[in-house]
Amino acid sequence: xxxxxxxxxxxxxxxxxxxxxxxxxxxxxxxxxxxxxxxxxxxxxxxxxxxxxxxxxxxxxxxxxxxxxxxxxxxxxxxxxxxxxxxxxxxxxxxxxxxxxxxxxxxxxxxxxxxxxxxxxxxxxxxxxxxxxxxxxxxxxxxxxxxxxxxxxxxxxxxxxxxxxxxxxxxxxxxxxxxxxxxxxxxxxxxxxxxxxxxxxxxxxxxxxxxxxxxxxxxxxxxxxxxxxxxxxxxxxxxxxxxxxxxxxxxxxxxxxxxxxxxxxxxxxxxxxxxxxxxxxxxxxxxxxxxxxxxxxxxxxxxxxxxxxxxxxxxxxxxxxxxxxxxxxxxxxxxxxxxxxxxxxxxxxxxxxxxxxxxxxxxxxxxxxxxxxxxxxxxxxxxxxxxxxxxxxxxxxxxxxxxxxxxxxxxxxxxxxxxxxxxxxxxxxxxxxxxxxxxxxx
Numbered sequence: 001x002x003x004x005x006x007x008x009x010x011x012x013x014x015x016x017x018x019x020x021x022x023x024x025x026x027x028x029x030x031x032x033x034x035x036x037x038x039x040x041x042x043x044x045x046x047x048x049x050x051x052x053x054x055x056x057x058x059x060x061x062x063x064x065x066x067x068x069x070x071x072x073x074x075x076x077x078x079x080x081x082x083x084x085x086x087x088x089x090x091x092x093x094x095x096x097x098x099x100x101x102x103x104x105x106x107x108x109x110x111x112x113x114x115x116x117x118x119x120x121x122x123x124x125x126x127x128x129x130x131x132x133x134x135x136x137x138x139x140x141x142x143x144x145x146x147x148x149x150x151x152x153x154x155x156x157x158x159x160x161x162x163x164x165x166x167x168x169x170x171x172x173x174x175x176x177x178x179x180x181x182x183x184x185x186x187x188x189x190x191x192x193x194x195x196x197x198x199x200x201x202x203x204x205x206x207x208x209x210x211x212x213x214x215x216x217x218x219x220x221x222x223x224x225x226x227x228x229x230x231x232x233x234x235x236x237x238x239x240x241x242x243x244x245x246x247x248x249x250x251x252x253x254x255x256x257x258x259x260x261x262x263x264x265x266x267x268x269x270x271x272x273x274x275x276x277x278x279x280x281x282x283x284x285x286x287x288x289x290x291x292x293x294x295x296x297x298x299x300x301x302x303x304x305x306x307x308x309x310x311x312x313x314x315x316x317x318x319x320x321x322x323x324x325x326x327x328x329x330x331x332x333x334x335x336x337x338x339x340x341x342x343x344x345x346x347x348x349x350x351x352x353x354x355x356x357x358x359x360x361x362x363x364x365x366x367x368x369x370x371x372x373x374x375x376x377x378x379x380x381x382x383x384x385x386x387x388x389x390x391x392x393x394x395x396x397x398x399x400x401x402x403x404x405x406x407x408x409x410x411x412x413x414x415x416x417x418x419x420x421x422x423x424x425x426x427x428x429x430x431x432x433x434x435x436x437x438x439x440x441x442x
Contacts, residue, residue: 004151011143019136026108029059030097030127034110037064038123042116067122091122105130232264294323301336302355309344312351320359325435331411338408339368339431347372366433374425383421384409
């Protein structure tokens with residue numbers, strides 16, 4: 001449609017400006033013949049002017065008429081065309097060119113006044129426009145034919161290409177309906193010769209992979225959360241039944257059941273708080289960011305751990321005296337405690353924890369190393385998953401909900417950092433926390 005409209009405008013403008021140009025050429029031809037004949041009759045006696053002189057000044061198909069002052073025709077050339085031209089006598093004082101439309105055709109009529117010693121009268125030259133209109137009609141016809149053929153060709157080509165393009169899209173739509181009914185595990189299995197549709201299929205499959213992974217993680221998260229909540233709720237329910245049966249009259253059972261129920265409620269409350277923290281898009285509060293000395297904060301947290309676990313040996317090694325970094329102080333304290341507490345839980349034999357810092361040009365590392373049970377290689381990529389525990393048999397006795405490492409990782413990533421574990425099973429586990437240094441932190 002747009003192509004046809006553009007072609008219509010282009011053809012119309014082309015024909016219009018061509019007609020103006022050709023019309024100007026016709027008027028110039030008439031004007032030249034009129035001037036040459038006027039010059040002949042003004043400079044020569046009429047009886048000395050030959051027909052050859054007149055025809056030399058006329059173009060093909062032109063006719064000249066010489067009038068007296070009273071309007072009588074003195075002569076005309078060619079003489080055989082005079083009766084076919086319905087030309088009226090019109091006296092003029094100067095040269096005038098006008099258009100004339102008749103049943104016999106269209107003409108340009110040039111009139112001039114001759115007032116010299118050789119002749120006193122009027123000259124008229126008639127210029128037919130048959131060739132002009134023939135050219136215009138031919139151009140219009142050619143434009144219509146070319147336009148029709150162009151539209152026909154464009155329609156055929158468009159239909160062919162649209163069919164080829166719609167065919168894979170229709171196949172994709174049919175497969176999408178099947179996927180809609182069968183679930184997120186299905187994928188598009190379609191190969192086309194079009195790069196765009198192949199890319200669309202690949203992008204859709206990648207999106208479905210991510211969606212399925214997110215769906216499975218969400219499903220696993222709900223199942224794990226339900227499991228974590230079910231156990232303390234069952235414990236509380238059991239002790240409430242115990243109180244209802246015997247605890248009303250037995251202070252010992254009453255106190256024991258209430259203490260256990262309160263402990264389980266604390267566990268539930270902590271679990272809910274940690275879940276809410278993980279669901280927040282960005283727990284980083286910009287207004288609470290301040291420049292802290294990483295070295296001082298690590299020393300402070302390690303001192304606190306020494307008091308809580310006096311039977312452990314905590315070693316500290318720093319490559320610099322100061323590492324300034326912009327961070328929410330509470331977040332830094334929280335992530336340090338998460339990884340120090342994790343090291344303590346899994347190093348119950350040697351009880352030797354090492355904390356190191358290393359500063360580089362563009363980043364700095366915080367390294368916390370224990371000498372505990374280690375992490376199997378196949379578990380390294382899963383340790384940051386929610387509710388995941390390496391030693392599942394000892395998880396409840398060690399405390400925690402299995403969310404600490406997930407929370408720590410999220411806090412680190414909010415400050416454009418990253419974290420990973422290196423471990424040798426039965427020998428050591430090392431966590432490396434890396435933060436980028438910027439102009440304000442260097």
